[in-house]
Amino acid sequence: GPKVLQIPSHQIIDMGQMVTLNCDPVSNHLYFYWYKQILGQQMEFLVNFYNGKVMEKSKLFKDQFSVERPDGSYFTLKIQPTALEDSAVYFCASSWGRRSYEQYFGPGTRLTVL
Template sequence: GPKVLQIPSHQIIDMGQMVTLNCDPVSNHLYFYWYKQILGQQMEFLVNFYNGKVMEKSKLFKDQFSVERPDGSYFTLKIQPTALEDSAVYFCASSEQDNYAEQFFGPGTRLTVL
């Protein structure tokens, strides 16, 4: 079936540094999402993105976060600067339509901020 890829699978960085998480969504999908999962907790919605714009973001999507998909390439989540509480697994997802359509998830990027 359709696959979403995420690069890297693990990332360890020092607090205050910048990090970019990369997502390669399903090729014909137009809607993109990021979710955050802190260890032992549920996945929580961060942001959705369509046509080059953020449609909605949650209160977890801090000012230090940004997303983009330049020229139809990777859908990225950038955190600058990082904080200790950013340590989590970040899941990217994509969907073909903007309704109750299935969201296809990547395997996640485990981010550790030291």
């Protein structure tokens, strides 16, 4: 099936540093998403992105978070500065359409903030 890739698989950084998580979505998909999963909790929506703009974001998408996809390259989630509570697994997803279209997920990036 369609594949979403995420780089890196694991990132360890010190609190206050900047981190960028990279996602290579399915090639013909137009909508991109980030979800966050804290250990032992359910996965939760952060943000979705279309045509160079954030369409929707949740309350978990703090001011320190930003997303972009410059010139059709990786779809990225940047956190600057990081905080301890940002430690989680971040999943990227993509879909062809937005409202109730099937979403495809990457394997996640495990972020550990020390």
